[in-house]
Amino acid sequence: xxxxxNTKRGIVTAALVAPALAWLFIFLVLPFxxxxxxxxxERAPEGGYQAAFTFAQFANLPSRAAAYWNTLILAPVGSFLxxxxxxxxxxxxxxxxxxxxxxxxxxxxxxxxxxSLLVRTYAWxxxxxxxxxxxxxxxxxxxxxxxxNTPGAVLLGIVYGYLPLMIMPxxxxxxxxxxxxxxxxADLGAKPVSTFFSVxxxxxxxxxxxxxxxxxxxxxxxxxxxxxxxxxxxxxxGNALVDLFLQSRNWPFGSAIAVTLVVVVVLVLLIAxxxxxxxxxxxxxxxx
Amino acid sequence: MRAFIxxxxxxxxxxxxxxxxxxxxxxxxASEFTGFSTMWYGKALDNTFLVAALQxxxxxxxxxxxxxxIFGTMAALGxxxxxxxxxxxxxxxxxxxxxxxxxxxxxxxxxxxxxVFSFLNPVLASIWPGGNPPQLGLGYGSIxxxxxxxSMALVTMIVKARIASLGRDIVEASSDLxxxxxxTFRLVVLPQILPxxxxxxxxxxxxxxxxxxxxxxxxxxxxxLPIYVFASIRxxxxxxxxxxxxxxxxxxLMMILIARILMREKKPTN
Numbered sequence: 361x362x363x364x365x366n367t368k369r370g371i372v373t374a375a376l377v378a379p380a381l382a383w384l385f386i387f388l389v390l391p392f393x394x395x396x397x398x399x400x401x402e403r404a405p406e407g408g409y410q411a412a413f414t415f416a417q418f419a420n421l422p423s424r425a426a427a428y429w430n431t432l433i434l435a436p437v438g439s440f441l442x443x444x445x446x447x448x449x450x451x452x453x454x455x456x457x458x459x460x461x462x463x464x465x466x467x468x469x470x471x472x473x474x475x476s477l478l479v480r481t482y483a484w485x486x487x488x489x490x491x492x493x494x495x496x497x498x499x500x501x502x503x504x505x506x507x508x509n510t511p512g513a514v515l516l517g518i519v520y521g522y523l524p525l526m527i528m529p530x531x532x533x534x535x536x537x538x539x540x541x542x543x544x545x546a547d548l549g550a551k552p553v554s555t556f557f558s559v560x561x562x563x564x565x566x567x568x569x570x571x572x573x574x575x576x577x578x579x580x581x582x583x584x585x586x587x588x589x590x591x592x593x594x595x596x597x598g599n600a601l602v603d604l605f606l607q608s609r610n611w612p613f614g615s616a617i618a619v620t621l622v623v624v625v626v627l628v629l630l631i632a633x634x635x636x637x638x639x640x641x642x643x644x645x646x647x648x
Numbered sequence: 649m650r651a652f653i654x655x656x657x658x659x660x661x662x663x664x665x666x667x668x669x670x671x672x673x674x675x676x677x678a679s680e681f682t683g684f685s686t687m688w689y690g691k692a693l694d695n696t697f698l699v700a701a702l703q704x705x706x707x708x709x710x711x712x713x714x715x716x717x718i719f720g721t722m723a724a725l726g727x728x729x730x731x732x733x734x735x736x737x738x739x740x741x742x743x744x745x746x747x748x749x750x751x752x753x754x755x756x757x758x759x760x761x762x763x764v765f766s767f768l769n770p771v772l773a774s775i776w777p778g779g780n781p782p783q784l785g786l787g788y789g790s791i792x793x794x795x796x797x798x799s800m801a802l803v804t805m806i807v808k809a810r811i812a813s814l815g816r817d818i819v820e821a822s823s824d825l826x827x828x829x830x831x832t833f834r835l836v837v838l839p840q841i842l843p844x845x846x847x848x849x850x851x852x853x854x855x856x857x858x859x860x861x862x863x864x865x866x867x868x869x870x871x872x873l874p875i876y877v878f879a880s881i882r883x884x885x886x887x888x889x890x891x892x893x894x895x896x897x898x899x900x901l902m903m904i905l906i907a908r909i910l911m912r913e914k915k916p917t918n
Binding site: 386392614 | 729854
C-alpha cells in the first residue's frame with residue numbers, strides 16, 4: 361500500500377516536471393552542445409559548418425579583440441555608473457520617501473525595465489542624433505558636437521536601460537534593513553554619516569552585489585545599445601556574434617566566441633556569488 | 649537629495665515622453681513640432697508589413713507565454729516533491745535559462761535547429777507517402793521555443809516563490825478534512841497561486857513581445873514587431889516609428905501594470 365502510494369506519487373512528480381525538463385534539454389542543453397561542437401569545427405567554403413576537431417577558431421579569437429575589450433571595459437564601467445546613480449535613489453525610496461508615495465515611486469522605477477529596450481534606446485538615438493541635442497547646442501553657439509556613435513553615447517544608453525535593474529535589488533535590501541539598528545546607532549552617539557557608513561551601507565551590500573552582477577551579466581551579452589548608439593564604431597561581443605552568424609556566415613568562429621561569452625558570464629556570476637556569500641555570511645542571495 | 653531624485657525620474661521618463669510627443673507631430677520632422685495630428689498612427693496601421701509583424705508578435709507572445717505558464721507552473725509544483733539532488737539539477741538548468749545571454753540562446757537554437765532540420769528533412773522526404781513532404785524550417789515554432797525557454801524559467805521562479813510562502817498547514821488541514829490531493833489542489837492551492845501564474849504569464853508575454861535579439865536569429869523569414877522596428881530605425885528616424893514605438897510602449901505598460909497588481913496580492917497571507 362505504502363509502496364503503491366509512493367510509486368503513484370513518483371509518477372505524478374515526474375509528469376509535472378517532464379515538460380519543463382524536456383524543454384530545457386531540447387532548447388538549452390542540446391543547442392549548447394551544438395555550439396560546443398561547432399566551435400571546434402571548420403568553416404565550410406560556402407559558409408556554415410564542416411566537421412573537424414581543431415582549436416583554430418579559439419586561436420583566432422584575438423582577431424576580435426576590440427569587441428572583447430569594449431565589452432569587458434564598458435560593461436563593468438556602465439554597471440558602476442548605474443550603481444552610483446541607483447544607490448541614492450534606492451536609499452531615498454526605502455528610507456526617506458513617505459510610505460504614501462513609496463509604492464507608486466517604486467512602480468515608476470520598475471515599469472521602464474519591462475518596456476521595450478529597443479524603443480527606449482531608440483529614444484536616445486533620436487535625442488542624440490544631429491537634430492536632437494547637438495542641434496540645440498548649435499543654437500546656443502556650441503557647434504559640431506557629436507555624441508552619437510561614441511563610447512559616451514553607449515554608456516548613456518547603458519545607464520538609461522539598466523538603471524531600474526540596479527535600483528530594485530538595492531531598494532529591496534535597504535527596505536529589509538531593521539530600523540532599530542539605525543536608532544541604536546544614533547542612540548550610541550553616531551552621527552548620521554557614520555551610521556550610514558558603518559551600518560546602512562554594509563547591510564545593503566548584498567543588494568549592491570546582486571545589482572552589479574545582474575547588470576554586468578546582461579550587459580556582457582548586449583547588442584542593441586552598442587548597435588544603435590555606437591553605430592558600428594563601438595561594438596560589443598554581441599555585435600560581433602550577429603555579424604559572424606548573419607552577415608559573414610562564419611558559424612564555427614561565431615560559436616567559439618559564443619562559448620567564450622558564456623564562460624565569461626559564468627565566471628562573473630561565480631565571483632559575484634562568492635563575494636555576496638562572504639558579505640552576507642549566508643548562502644541566501646536574492647536575485648530578483 | 650530631492651532634486652537629484654527628481655532629476656533621475658526626469659531622466660527615466662523625458663526621452664520616452666519626447667518619443668510619444670513627436671508621434672503626434674503633423675509634420676515629417678522628428679525635431680520640430682509643427683502641430684498635433686494622429687496621421688502617423690493611421691499611416692502605421694495602413695502599413696501591411698507592420699500589421700503582419702504585429703500579428704506575428706502577438707501570436708508568438710501568446711503561445712510562448714501560455715506554454716510557459718502551464719509548464720512553468722507544473723514544474724514549480726513538481727519541484728517541491730523532487731529529491732534534493734534532482735531539484736538542484738532542475739534549479740541549475742532554470743537559472744542557466746535565465747542567465748545565458750539572449751544572443752547566445754538565439755545562436756545556439758539557430759545552430760541546433762538548422763542541423764536537426766538538415767538531418768530530418770531528407771528523412772521525412774524519403775518516408776513521406778505521396779509527393780509533397782513537409783519542409784521543417786525556422787519560423788513560429790523556433791521563436792516560440794526559444795522565447796518559451798526563458799519565460800518558463802521565469803514563471804517557475806515566480807510560482808515557486810509563491811508556493812514557498814504558502815505554508816504546509818493549509819494543505820494539511822485540507823487533507824485532514826478528507827479532501828483528495830486533486831481537490832486540495834483545485835480548492836486550496838490553485839486559488840492561492842493563480843495571481844502569480846497570471847503575473848508570470850503577463851511578464852512572459854511582455855518579454856516575448858519586446859524581445860529582439862533571440863527572434864533576430866531564429867525567426868527565419870518571419871518578421872516580428874521588434875525586428876520590423878529595428879529594420880525601420882536603420883532606414884531613418886520618422887514620426888511613423890515614433891507612433892509604432894508609442895503603441896509598443898502602451899501595450900507593454902498595460903501588461904506590466906496588471907502583472908504588478910497581481911503580484912502585490914501575495915502580502916496578506918503573513
